[in-house]
Each structure stands twice: as C-alpha cells, then as structure tokens.
Amino acid sequence: MKKLNDAFRALYRGDNLLKMTELRYLPRWLVIVIDVLIVFFSIFLAYFFLKKLNIRVNFASYSLQKRIIIITVNILFMFVFKTYAGIIRHSTFFDFFKILLASGSTLFTLLLINYCFELSVGTSLYLYPSLFLYFFISVSIMFFFRIFTKQFFNMLMDIKGNASKIRVAVVGVGDVSVSLARAIVHNPSYPYQLAGFLTNRSDSNRALLLGHKIYNQEQIVKNQHLIKQFDAVLIIKEIMTKSDLEEWMTFALDRGLKVLKAPSLSKMRDTDLVGGIRQLQIEDLLNRKPIKIENEEVKRRHFEKNVLVTGGAGSIGSEIVRQVAQFAPSLIVVLDQAESPLYELELELLEKFPEQDFKFILADISNSYRLEKVFETYGFSMVYHAAAYKHVPIIEDNPHEAVFVNILGTKNVALLSKKYKVNRFVMVSTDKAVNPTNVMGASKRAAELFVQSLQNSEGNITKFITTRFGNVLGSNGSVIPHFRRQIEKGGPVTITHPDIIRYFMTIPEACELVLQAGTMGNGAEIYVFDMGEPVKILDLAKRMIKLSGYTPDIDIKITFVGLRPGEKLYEELLSNNTTTIPTHHDKIMISKDPYMSFEDIDLLVIQIIKAAVKRNKLEVVRILKNIVPEFISNNSEFELLDHQKSEDLISEDI
CATH class of the missing domain: 3.40.50.720 (NAD(P)-binding Rossmann-like Domain)
Known part of the structure; x- marks a missing residue:
C-alpha cells in the first residue's frame, strides 16, 4: 500500500519515472477492484450493443438483479482460479489461461442458470447471445489490461535502464x-x-x-x-x-x-x-583455427589408466591434467614442487571433476629417491613430463639450477619410466631448444637428447616422445599478461627490441597437440607443432594498447629496453640441419634432429651434474656447449666460452 501511495504521490509531484519503477507489483486488492470494474463495464457494453441493435431483453424490470448475479458468479470464479494472484508486469500465457478458466466457468454457470430458469418459467432469464457477448468482452478487456500493464512497466524500466x-x-x-x-x-x-x-x-x-x-x-x-x-x-x-x-x-x-x-x-x-x-582480447586477433584431435585414440590411451603429470601445477601441466581428466583414467597423479599452486589446483579439480580419482604429490623431480617411491606405488601407463625451469634471464644467472631440474630431473623421470615399464613417456619441450642462445634452451635440448637416447637403450619397452612448441598465451611469465599489467598501471609498455618476433599458441591448443602426439609414433620422435604465423611483439603491444582504449605512444608509452641475456630476435622450431616428416595430423610434424647414443649423453650428463653441484657456472655452461654444439650464447657473460672455443679451433688448424 505504501509503495502504491508513493507512486501516485510521485505522479503528482512530477518525479514519475523513479517512483513508478520502484513499484514492484500492483496489490492484489487493486487487481480485484480493477477486474470487478471491468466486469461492470463489460455488462454495460454488452447491453449497450444489444440496445443499439434494437434487441429487447427478457425481464427488463429485473436488470439490476440479473447484473448482480453475473457479477457475483464472476467474482466467485475469480477467487476460485486466483486470477488476481499473478504479478501483472510479468504476465504470461498461464495468467491468460486462468482468466479464460474463470470467465469460461462463469459463462457455463450462467448458461446453466439460464437453462434451469427457462425450464421452470418457460422463458430464459438472459438472452443467450448477450451471455456470449459478455464473455468475449470481459475476457478481452481483462487480457488487454494485463498486457498494457506489462508493456507499460517494461517501457518505464527501459527508459530508466537505457541511460546506463x-x-x-x-x-x-x-x-x-x-x-x-x-x-x-x-x-x-x-x-x-x-x-x-x-x-x-x-x-x-x-x-x-x-x-x-x-x-x-x-x-x-x-x-x-x-x-x-x-x-x-x-x-x-x-x-x-x-x-x-x-x-x-x-x-x-x-x-x-x-x-x-x-x-x-x-x-x-x-x-x-x-x-x-x-x-x-588480443588472443582473439591471433585467430588460429581450432585444433581437431582424434579423441577416440587419445581416450583409449588414458581410459582406466594411471597417469603421471610432472609440473602438474604449472600452466601447461595443469591444462594437461584437465584434458586427461575428461578421458576417465583410473588415477591422475599431479606432481609439483610449488606448494600453493598445487593446493589451488587441487581445490579446482576436486570441484570440477568430483568423480575422478586424483593424487596430489609435493616433490622435487631432482630427488630420484622420492620419485621412485611414486613410480613404485602407482604403476603408471602414461607419463607427461612438463616440469621445467623456463625463465630465460633467471636461468642465465643460475645455470646450475637448470641442470638440476631440466636435465637431472628429466633424467630421473625418464629412467624411472623405463625401469617401471611405462607405456609412453611424453616430454614437453620448447622452441628455445632449437639453435639455443641461452642456458634455458640449451638445457632443454640436452634433456631432449637424453630422452631420445633411451629409446634404443638395452631392455627398454617404453616409447619416449618429445613435443616442441613456442610461446603459449596466458602461461606463467608470458608476454601478454605482462603487457596487460603494464597497461593497467598506465605504462610504459616495455619491449626488448622493435624487431623481435614470436610464435604463439593457446594453452588448450598446445596441450591438445601434446596429448595427440603422445598417441603417435614408435618412440624417439621429436614432434613439432604448426605454430601459424609469427607475431611481431611491437605490433602486439600496439594492438593491446588500442584494445584497452588508449593511443600508443600518446596515452601509453612504448619503450625499448634491449635484448635480455640469452634472448634472440626470433625463435625457431627446427634446427638448420634438420628435416621434417609430415604425419597424418596436419598440425603435427616430426623433426629429424641429430641424436646421441645413451652412453655418450649419459657420460656428459654425469659431468654436468657434478659441475652443477660445485656451483661452477662457467664449467656448467662449457659442458652444456659440448652436449649442444649449436649452443651459441647471445648477449650473455658466457659468450667468452664461444670465443675461447673459436680460438682453440683456430689453434688446432694451425
């Protein structure tokens, strides 16, 4: 009642729109009053039409009593079917149906009264056409009232809401x-x-x-x-x-x-x-076509199998876990040394996949004793090795840590996969392993060589597979989230070099291809993915600034800070002396890279691990350059090793 009073008061004061839209619904008593007035008006209108047609009604002297009967019967059925109960501004067909039921029951009752009266007196109380005419008029006006009210409120809400x-x-x-x-x-x-x-x-x-x-x-x-x-x-x-x-x-x-x-x-x-x-978003402008994977084969490899994902809390590893979970494996073991991200992923996965059996293990892959217990306990069929250090400048300053995780960690996981007869071992590598100019890329290339060498080692039945791709959009430390944060702060957006280019792929897309490649081949293959066209980072930054509603170099400045240690202008997916072999999947190719025997690579890996334990940076990188001859440092303190190597070669020639 108070809301209604406020609305009418608003009409008088002129603050109409605001107050009328605050009226949530018409009170029920008001709906009943309006419906009764409609009944009165419908009776009047029906008799008005009859009069204009010069039709004489029966028992004209009892017209008041006859109208009271009509009104009483109609009100009775209004209460029976609760035509007043719905919120008028949200009327639906169901509300119209209730009006039809109430008015139809009224008509049927009046026809019955009329028939009984006719049997007893010999003359009908009402003219039959007048009852049908009343029925159609009353139903039409009641329905029109509700439609009008609904549209009126919608119009008011539109006027009020459209401004914002x-x-x-x-x-x-x-x-x-x-x-x-x-x-x-x-x-x-x-x-x-x-x-x-x-x-x-x-x-x-x-x-x-x-x-x-x-x-x-x-x-x-x-x-x-x-x-x-x-x-x-x-x-x-x-x-x-x-x-x-x-x-x-x-x-x-x-x-x-x-x-x-x-x-x-x-x-x-x-x-x-x-x-x-x-x-x-800038990701939409890369406009890569969606990847189609062969779900049946991928599902067969994972269905009711035990699967291990190392680095499972990282951006790539966690997406691999999410995709594998869709194929109903018996168990997914998620292993990572990052405590907080592992816990957050656990909460997400248990909510998203309540029927899936997970095991979340906090462990360092450089600890072979800890890892062996995991392999011994769970008996894996598939191992996805995504654990790695990947930040180029940091690894350039700490090469021994790259050895412990990227090389020793890979060695531990791969050897245990062989020992416990894992069906397939799939390693996630990077395009930075191709003609590397930094320690991170070279360490990943060394890991690739070790994994390849195990395929033909004595007693091996595991298929060792390597996948190699470029930057993934939205991954931890990737350029797009970094630019986004800089733009939000008002700039400047920092780029290392105006000509630097990179390949990009979405995280789900990359992981779909990893799963697909894991079902292919006979082992020892390095699969490279179709990364599409390379993107110039300067163009990427300008587009992101424009999408954020700013003008590059006016609202948001772009500054060039120079190449970081170990960084190069462009990444490669294939080394200079490789060829590719197509596969049945148009997005996946096999790279025919040079490889080493297990004995040779294992000896060099043992040497570099000993150097890493001693924290001898130069010795670590020197051995790494022996393992990966194409590793030429760029913008790094380790360039002197390349100069020494060149001088030694010249001396030998002399």
Missing part, C-alpha cells in the same frame, strides 16, 4: 547476427542496448532489422555524427575472416568505440548469449 546501458552496434546482418541482436533485445536485465547494425554491404541502407537501422562503413565515414549513436561494436568472431576481424577492430578503435566479442555460438544457449559478451 552500453549502446551496441552488431556487425553483420545475417541470421547469426540477427539472433544475437534479438537476444540483446529480449534480455533487458543485461547492460546492453541494441542501437543498430553495421555492415560492409551497401544494399541494406534503407532496410530495418528488429526496428533498427543498418549502417555501412561508408555512411559513417561521410557522416561522423552517426557514430555518436554507439558506444561499442559487437563482433561475432566465428563468422569473420582474420582480415574482416582486424578491419572492424581498427574501424571501431579509430572512432573511440569499444570492441565487444560475442561468445562461441556453438557452445552457448540462446539464453546465455548476452551474458557471454566480453571485450575483445
């Missing part, structure tokens, strides 16, 4: 674009308002879609004021080519508009489309 909503222009006029626009219109609770459509076509200028205009780029370029109607453009990535995506992104950002991305239409229900709208 983002006005979006949907790109495209096809079926998918129209479906998305319709979802925005039908979801008033979301913070978006459809403001029109954008297209490159010129044949739709005068057409309307869902009551909104269609604009093309040429119109907006000629009439810049048109852009003021929009706050953002909404892009559907799945129906666009890479060039179209970049064209519309540039068009929007150059005019100060936000760029929003619709969710994947194949994965989202219509009711979730609007809620899944997100701001376009």
